[in-house]
Amino acid sequence: MRILILDGSQTGTAQDVAEQLWRDSKKRNFDGLVMAMDDYQIQQFTEEYLVLFVVTTTGDGKEPDNMRNTWKFLLRRNLPVDSLSNLQFACLGLGDSSYAKFNYAAKKLNKRLQQLGAQPIVPLALADDQHDYGSNAVVIPWMTNVWEEWHCCKLEHTAILDEDNYHLLWPHRQTPTHSFKLINNVRTTDPSHFQDVRFIQFEVPESATWLPGDIIEIHPHNSKKQIDEFFALVQEHELNFDSNTLVRMSSNHQGMILPKCYSKPLNIGDNILGCLKRGTMQLSKELSTPLIMIGPGTGIAPFRSIIQKLTINQNDLNSHKSLMWIFFGCRNRSKDFHFQNDLELWHKQNHIKLVVAFSRDQDHKIYVQHLIEENSQELKKLIKECNAYVYVAGSSTNMPKAVKEAFINVLDKDEAYVEKMFKINRYQEETWS
Numbered sequence: 001m002r003i004l005i006l007d008g009s010q011t012g013t014a015q016d017v018a019e020q021l022w023r024d025s026k027k028r029n030f031d032g033l034v035m036a037m038d039d040y041q042i043q044q045f046t047e048e049y050l051v052l053f054v055v056t057t058t059g060d061g062k063e064p065d066n067m068r069n070t071w072k073f074l075l076r077r078n079l080p081v082d083s084l085s086n087l088q089f090a091c092l093g094l095g096d097s098s099y100a101k102f103n104y105a106a107k108k109l110n111k112r113l114q115q116l117g118a119q120p121i122v123p124l125a126l127a128d129d130q131h132d133y134g135s136n137a138v139v140i141p142w143m144t145n146v147w148e149e150w151h152c153c154k155l156e157h158t159a160i161l162d163e164d165n166y167h168l169l170w171p172h173r174q175t176p177t178h179s180f181k182l183i184n185n186v187r188t189t190d191p192s193h194f195q196d197v198r199f200i201q202f203e204v205p206e207s208a209t210w211l212p213g214d215i216i217e218i219h220p221h222n223s224k225k226q227i228d229e230f231f232a233l234v235q236e237h238e239l240n241f242d243s244n245t246l247v248r249m250s251s252n253h254q255g256m257i258l259p260k261c262y263s264k265p266l267n268i269g270d271n272i273l274g275c276l277k278r279g280t281m282q283l284s285k286e287l288s289t290p291l292i293m294i295g296p297g298t299g300i301a302p303f304r305s306i307i308q309k310l311t312i313n314q315n316d317l318n319s320h321k322s323l324m325w326i327f328f329g330c331r332n333r334s335k336d337f338h339f340q341n342d343l344e345l346w347h348k349q350n351h352i353k354l355v356v357a358f359s360r361d362q363d364h365k366i367y368v369q370h371l372i373e374e375n376s377q378e379l380k381k382l383i384k385e386c387n388a389y390v391y392v393a394g395s396s397t398n399m400p401k402a403v404k405e406a407f408i409n410v411l412d413k414d415e416a417y418v419e420k421m422f423k424i425n426r427y428q429e430e431t432w433s
Contacts, residue, residue, distance in 0.1 A: 003032035004048050006040060008055040008067030008105060010280065012217065014094050017139060018054040021146075028147060037067035042074075046083060052146065053091040055109055058280050061101030061422070063108075065278065071105075074112050085117035090146050092139065096129040098396045099429070100404075100422075103127075121149045129396065178208045180216065182270045193335040197298060202272070212305035213279035213430075218272055280430045281391055290388035292379060294403050296329030296357070296368050299394025300338050302430065311351050323382070325375075329357040329368040368399070369406035376410040383411065389426050396431035 003025050007018035015036070022034035032050075033040075056064055063071050091113070093106025103126040110124040125142035127135035184201035204210065234241065266272070279302060283291075293303040303326060310324070326343065330336040337356070347354035355375065357366045372379065382388035392403050407427075408415050421427035 001030055001050070002048075003030040003050045003052065004040070005032065005034040005052045005054070006037045006067075006070075007034070008037050008053070008064040008070075008109075010056055010058055010064040010066075011215070011277070013135075014054045014056045014064070017092070017094065018052070021052055021054070021143065024143065024147070037070040039066075040070070042070050046086070048087055050150070051087060051089045053089060053106075053109060054094065055091065055103075055106040056094045057099070057101065057103055057105040061099070061104035063105040067105075071109070074109075074116070079116060081115065082117040084113060085119075087113070087118040088121050089113055089118050090120060090122050090142075090149075091124050092142050093124065093126045094129075094135055094139075095126060096396050096431075098130055098398070098401055098431075122146055176207070177219070177273055177275050178205050179271045180204065180274055182266050182268055182272060185266050185268065188336075188338045190335045193332075195336065197336065197338065199338075200266070208276055210276050211278070212283075212309045213281045213302040215277045215279055216274050217277055218274040281393075281428050282425055284389050290323040290325070290382045290386050292325045292327075292382065292388050292390045294327040294368055294372070294390070294392045294394075296327075296394045296399060297336075298338065299392075299399075299431070300326075300328055300343075302393050303391070304339055304342065307346060307352060311346065323386075323388075324352045325379070325382075326352050326354050327357070327368045327371060328354065329359065331358065331360040333358050333361055367402065369402040372403065372406040373409055379407075379410050380412075383407075383421075387426070390421065390428070392427075392429045392431065394431055400429050400431050 005018050005021050005025070007014040009015040009018075018034050022032070025032060030050075037053075055067065058064060091106055091110040093103035093110075095103035095106070106124065106126065110120070114120065122142065122145045125138050127138035127142075129135055131137045180202035182200065183203050184199070186199045187196060188199045189195050189197045202216065281302060283306070291306070293306070295301070295303045307324060307326070326347075328337075328343065330338070333340075333356075337358075343352070343354050343356075346352045355368075355371050357368050357371050359365045359367055379388075383390070390407065392400055394400075404418065404427075408418050411417050418427060
């Protein structure tokens, strides 16, 4: 029986879940494909019978980049209300409940498919990164329900041929892969600090293009020593596979060598395979637009590149040079003040206005949201009179909600105005768990 598995993924998480579904479907004698939504010829949708959707949502509630064309097509008003009446589907959303528009893309897709006549075989499932057990608390039961509803519980332990798996070896198969040469690997936290945070610099090949705030996704690999040790174990236990065999690791014994890629062991001159992906933040097209950037902890990373770009190109800006406010937060000035020298220099040179919260350097805790409210008069003027853009990056746990509430207070409790800023991309979040 044919099955189609489509993912809407921004950072690869939904893609990973979709490909796991595809592997499980092969064991249940399904014959089908797994791909990004926009890679599928949507005009052929009416010919499908069984489709699984796995969808993430960006911070502002928008659908991921790799499903936007599909979504636009499904929203066409001239589509008959029964155009998908032969389709059975199941939809899984992957999100984070710390966002106001939790799993918004999955909810919209699920509703629109039913409006076009498609029949859900199981209820919409909404996985939450904030759950004590992570997204798997919803993902795993949902997968089980899907197969049970399609009466496919019985597994047949048949081999999955290598030719079926070739496209899973590097998940970003539609994205050009580059070799990045490591030129710097520096710890940004004090040696006594409990977190070992790294600032890693790569030499970008001429064939690669990027913008401030973009993301390098690294293809994990083991060192030659680890590989040799692993295959020594394989030979010792007379296992029937070699370095050309594709292996899926479902469990391991304590101390067993598993694939991993850490930043600390990387040496200067090492070459790393990876791909460049667009960040979710969109800058104003007007160079004179003020930018208010809130990046506690590692959330400062995308803003550093934005500041560098605008600072380097300051001669081109002339009188249109933008005003940039940076709110940075960490535990201690002496322990985890990432990019301290850069930020303080740019502040001294009047490229940015730097406001820093050190939460543990005094008896009472101070966070970025407190400093936002302390500067309410200036920020309110920038937002209301100068149409400033607000950007938030960092941990998705409590910070984004607290920062949003601070801006609502800055704007005299005008929550509707902040929501409007979200809708027109003047308030953007890029956070992670």
